[in-house]
Amino acid sequence: MITLTEENYIKTIYQLGKYGTLTVSTNSIAEAIETKASSVTDMVKKLAEKGYVNYKRYQGATLTAKGKKIAADVVRKHRLWEVFLVEKLNFSWDEVHEIAEQLEHIKSEKLINELDKLLDYPTHDPHGDPIPDKSGDIKKSDKVLLFSLAENAKGVCVGVKDTSSAFLKYLDKHKIALGSEISVVSREDFDDSMVIKINGTEMSISQTVANNLFVIEE
C-alpha cells in the first residue's frame, strides 16, 4: 500500500521533473512540499526502497516507471476533478486547486472512469494543463497564449494564465469560456490589440487579455 504522503512526494517529483523526465533535487522537493530537506531525504530513501524512485546520495531523484504511473494517475485525478468542479459545480478556475488536492487521493478506478465519462473525456484542465489518459500518457500540450496566434488562425480556449477574479469576470461577461472556439480576425500593430471571433460574434481584445488566455491552435 501507498500512503497519502508518499503519493504527494511522487506527484511532486513528477511535476518538478517535467512529467518525470528530469532529476529533481531534494531541496526543490522540500520547497514545493513545504517541508525540510532532511524530511525529504528520509522519504526519498523510502520511496527508493519501495521502487518508486531512483536515488543516489547527493544526486537527486528520478521516478521509475512504477513511480511515473502512480504520479500520472494522481495528476489525472486532480485535473479531472478540477474540470468537474468548474463544469458541474459552478466553481471558478481559481478556486479549484485546493479541493482537487484532496480529491486526487480518492481511490476508486470506477469512480475516476465514470467521472471521465460524465465530463465527456476532457483532455485539458481549467488551467490548460493536459490530463493524462488511463495509461498515464499525456497528449503533449501545444497550449499557447492567444497573443501568439497569427491572423486567421483558430484555437480552442483551454485555460488562463491570470487567475484573478477580475479577469475571470471579464471572461464571463464576454462569454469566453473553457472550450470556446476563437479565431483571430485581425491584429493591430499599433497597440497590439486584436479582433477575434467567438461564438459567432467579433470583438476587440487588448494585448493584456490575449497574453493571459491559453489556446490550443487547430
Add this chain to the structure above:
Amino acid sequence: MITLTEENYIKTIYQLGKYGTLTVSTNSIAEAIETKASSVTDMVKKLAEKGYVNYKRYQGATLTAKGKKIAADVVRKHRLWEVFLVEKLNFSWDEVHEIAEQLEHIKSEKLINELDKLLDYPTHDPHGDPIPDKSGDIKKSDKVLLFSLAENAKGVCVGVKDTSSAFLKYLDKHKIALGSEISVVSREDFDDSMVIKINGTEMSISQTVANNLFVIEE
C-alpha cells in the same frame, strides 16, 4: 484542526449512539472501528480534552453539541456523495459505501453545498437513511418497508434492505428506482403479494420484494 482519525471516531460515536443521543462504550467503538479498546480509550480522552465528547473513566462517551455538529457534517457529506455516485456516476446502491467513506472527509463547504444543489437537495441516501441538513438537523426518517403500506397508500422509494446485485437488477428491470413514486393498488392475503402502480403502470410484486424496499409514506 481536526484530524481524519478524530473525525472517524466522532462519526462512529454519533452512529452507535443513535445520532448522538446515547452513551457509547469504548468496546463498541473499538469493534466498529476495528481497533483495540486501549486505542479507543486514548482517543476518547483526547476528544474529551478538545471538547467533542463527554467522558468519565469506565462510563463510556457521549457527544457534546460541538461533537454532534462535526458528526452530522461528516454523515451529511457521506450520504450526499452516495447519492451523487448512484445518480450521476452509475454506481449501484451496494458499491458506494467504501468510496463515500473516503469522500466524506473532503473539506469544502462550497463543494458540499453545490453538490447538494446539483442533486436537487435529496433528503435520503440510496440506502434510505436520512441526510442531515446544513445545520445538522435530521428529518426523522419515517422510512418503512413497502410491505407495511395499506391498500391505496402512496410512498416514495428511498432505499433497499437487500443490497444483492440480483435484487438491484430486478429493480432496474422493472424501472423501480430511488425516488420512484409507488402506490399500493391492492394486497393479496393468499400469498402476501401486492399490486402496485409505478410510473403509471401496474405490476404485481411478491412479499419478498415488498419486504426489501424502503419507502416514505406520503
Add this chain to the structure above:
DNA sequence: ATATAAATTTAGACTAATCTAAAAATAGAT
C-alpha cells in the same frame, strides 16, 4: 588547488496513532 559557500545527509528527538500485556474497575451470579 584550496577555501568557502551551498546543498544534502545523518543522528537523535518529537508527535499522533496504534499495539500488547498487565492492572483496575464494574457488573453479574450465587
Add this chain to the structure above:
DNA sequence: ATCTATTTTTAGATTAGTCTAAATTTATAT
C-alpha cells in the same frame, strides 16, 4: 456480600512522518 467474569484503563513499546542541529559532500570563486 463476595467471588468471578467482563470491561476498561494504564504503562510502555512501535511506526510513520516530521523537526533541529551537526556533519558531510558538492559546487564555486579566486
